[in-house]
Amino acid sequence: MTSSESPRPSRADTPRYLPIAEHGLIGDMRTSALVGTNGTVDWYCCTRFDAPSVFAAILDADRGGSFELAPDVPARTKQFYFPDTNILITRFFAEHGVGEVQDFMPIVDDSREADRHRLIRRVLCVRGALPFTARVAPRFDYGRQTHAVRRRQGHTVFESPDLSLGLTSSVPVEIDGPDAWSSFKLHEGESAVFALDRIGDGVEPRACPVREAEEQFSATVRYWRGWLSQSRYRGRWREMVHRSALTLKLLTYAPTGAIVAAPTTSLPEQIGGERNWDYRYVWVRDAAFCIYALLRLGFTDEAKTFVHFLSGVICRNCGSVDVSVAGSGAGGGAEAGPGPGRGSPLQIMYRIDGRSELPESELPHLEGHLGSAPVRIGNNAVNQLQLDIYGALIDSLYLYDKWGEPLSSNEWDTIVDLVDWVCDNWDQPDEGIWETRGSTQKFLYSRLMCWVAIERAMRIAGHRGLPADMLRWGRARDTIYRRIMERGWSAERKAFVQHEGDDVLDAAVLMMPLAKFISPTDPKWLSTLDALGTDLVSDSLVYRYDPSRSPDGLRGEEGTFSICSFWYVEALSRAGRVDEARLAFEKMLTYANHLGLYAEEIGRTGEQIGNFPQAFTHLALISAAFNLDRALG
Structure with a gap:
């Protein structure tokens, strides 16, 4: 290095x-x-x-x-x-x-x-x-x-x-x-x-x-x-993959197996701006990526421990919430109980010991990195409704059941409850993957991951012969699919878009072929990939979305999101555009710091910004490297 x-x-x-x-x-x-x-x-x-x-x-x-x-x-x-x-x-x-x-x-x-x-x-x-x-x-x-x-x-x-x-x-x-x-x-x-x-x-x-x-x-x-030495990875870019693995291990809280999103708080997404958040917690969204990366590299013990942490959290929280009650539609504040508003049985994040309280406050006596105030501790996004977490969670359990150990009967009972809740609530507007602090929307990514939650649960049930209301689940899965294909597609943009009722693009849709919702060579997807490349990609770097066209409730600009850049590499690779994928990946490697570490974002002049180092980025690097190396043969 x-x-x-x-x-x-x-x-x-x-x-x-x-x-x-x-x-x-x-x-x-x-x-x-x-x-x-x-x-x-x-x-x-x-x-x-x-x-x-x-x-x-x-x-x-x-x-x-x-x-x-x-x-x-x-x-x-x-x-x-x-x-x-x-x-x-x-x-x-x-x-x-x-x-x-x-x-x-x-x-x-x-x-x-x-x-x-x-x-x-x-x-x-x-x-x-x-x-x-x-x-x-x-x-x-x-x-x-x-x-x-x-x-x-x-x-x-x-x-x-x-x-x-x-x-x-x-x-x-x-x-x-x-x-x-x-x-x-x-x-x-x-x-x-x-x-x-x-x-x-x-x-x-x-x-x-x-x-x-x-x-x-x-x-x-x-x-x-x-x-x-337990790593089974022998492909290209092994040094970067192993550095990412070592970083993920450093971000693991040994007493519980939880993996924090980043070890820092309030490192700015824009120097002098207000986009400063506390990432020292466990995001449910990261779960599937963690399990996938750990199992692909051969770290089964770490995957097992993280699954047990997640299982403990969801069983504890779902046990005290009536998951059969549908939510009340768009709303704002948190309700009593362990989850956020609109009846969601799970929070989007937890403390590293599984506790649910993360009250957000500011530290006005600290000036912030290079004067980037406020400095925050805690995270109020915990009170948001983000429907995509159910797909991420159940996909992680599906992967572990497939490549690790079979899920227990208690874990399956909890999955059934969660999928039943998703069937009732998938059409709610929510704050989405990017945790916007503006208005709620019917985000495509949220519906995509609700589809993943149901589809993966059906796979587990079919493979293991476990009890499930397959007819009801199948109807909900198919309804979500048709809804995305009809209302998530913009004929004008010739692309899948961020949310219903608008035609703004969003890098989160890069997960559509990665989640096996759509073929990576489907004409609609290839058209979307081209549109994303034109609007959101700059020298292999990918912006989440355009804040001027999709207000997120915050002032200022942000950099490109490194996880999206690695998603883009993987999407290109799966689409058969391997040479483009390899060049984009090699370019992304030049944006790492001198030790091979990545913050959340890359600024306009190539500087690392945001909390550092970020687990999500290193997880995406491992996945992109694994799949690109396989495509190259």
């Missing part, structure tokens, strides 16, 4: 914000951190993905908090992952020496040690000699809680009302107000170690000498390489 190289200016000249793409991700499958190419940890939530931040300089350079560690002289930097692992290495090239910082979180099976949430920063001088400076400046609870700093048995302890962290180091550390810092010099072959632990509740501060850091480094290398 190509590494990032950039000059490291003097501290006084350092820009307040690194670009989003100038970061790598590390983690322990409970939480994660972003490390910039300048050696600064400027995003870290302890003790889980959706916990309040400790370091959030990426959202506010002054009030967010950070952990700096870099040479105290000008230096060029390069950053890469230790091969086949999630250990991040940042190298510094200065006039009188070369050094590197190895950042990782040990993977620990013992539950008590897992609660330590250790972040290790191992710094080495590999040539010459270099002076280094470290500054640890936590700002607890998104910078809302004050903390005390004190020395305790050779450790530096940061204590806030809700969380305490212990810093150990192999070099002397001084206290400076609310921060701690260290200045030291290393000669060739010498190293220093910093370890930041969550302490309290039976977890005591523990030293991390150089030898222990080396042992934990080696153990972490063995873990990641052992996990990746």
Whole structure:
């Protein structure tokens, strides 16, 4: 993988914000951190993905908090992952020496040690000699809680009302107000170690000498390489596919098997704009893509664990909702119970432990990345009706039943309830896949995925001989099909369109052949593919839709959506336009950051924007690579 190289200016000249793409991700499958190419940890939530931040300089350079560690002289930097692992290495090239910082979180099976949430920063001088400076400046609870700093048995302890962290180091550390810092010099072959632990509740501060850091480094290398060796993928672009797989594993919450959409909140979709959302939760929509990618690559244990998480969530929620009651049509607010309005038995997203509460609020004391306010935590989209989630969920269970393990009788009973609800409610207007905060519409994609929900359930029932009202389900499935073909098709545009009553295009319809609703070589679909290529595609990059023609209730513009770009690749491939697909895919690879990571969107000049890295994008990359490689033969 190509590494990032950039000059490291003097501290006084350092820009307040690194670009989003100038970061790598590390983690322990409970939480994660972003490390910039300048050696600064400027995003870290302890003790889980959706916990309040400790370091959030990426959202506010002054009030967010950070952990700096870099040479105290000008230096060029390069950053890469230790091969086949999630250990991040940042190298510094200065006039009188070369050094590197190895950042990782040990993977620990013992539950008590897992609660330590250790972040290790191992710094080495590999040539010459270099002076280094470290500054640890936590700002607890998104910078809302004050903390005390004190020395305790050779450790530096940061204590806030809700969380305490212990810093150990192999070099002397001084206290400076609310921060701690260290200045030291290393000669060739010498190293220093910093370890930041969550302490309290039976977890005591523990030293991390150089030898222990080396042992934990080696153990972490063995873990990641052992996990990746399970991959069955042997096709083209294997390095990018495996980096995507490693990223998905980092975004997995080990205690439940849930996979977060992204490890960050409020990274802007437009610099200076308001499209800033919290993605540290589990979207039901991602389920089918997760299961498909994991099973295709051979990670059956991860797929099984995620299915069990989903099953637990849907059984818990459907058990307290009368799924036989049809919704009341277009509406707005949430009703009592676990789901959103209009009687939906499921929410579109959940917390990583399966809880349903995600109240959205703003943090006005944080300025946002490059001044992109507001900074939000929580997500009010949880109260929306998005009918497509039922197709995504049931498709994921269908895939697991086919390639993993047979579904249980309880899981089948729940599927029956959900499909019965879909049969009664598929024609409601909803907010759709893109979670618009404008008016509800009768979106084609929502009806497409309702068709998928019923069709996949019928496949399971037919294959397994399970009890189902096949006549009723078949009638609903066929009605949805005819409705899409009649009202979702625009004779004027010669394309399938975003929603009934208009002729605006939407990249979500790229899922029509991928979901096996329409043949990838059907004349109507080929005409749609051409229309999308003309209106929404720019140098392989695909816009979701045109906000000026399809108002979404928000101000400003947005970039191209990387998941849509990979959908476009797969649609071209399935349509037999393999050369076009391959060129579009190769172009998309040039838009990855130096580590092979993608944010949600790509800006006008090729910059990564939106929450980073995004699971959905990496899932789509895996699917596109798998299917394109197969088409190429």
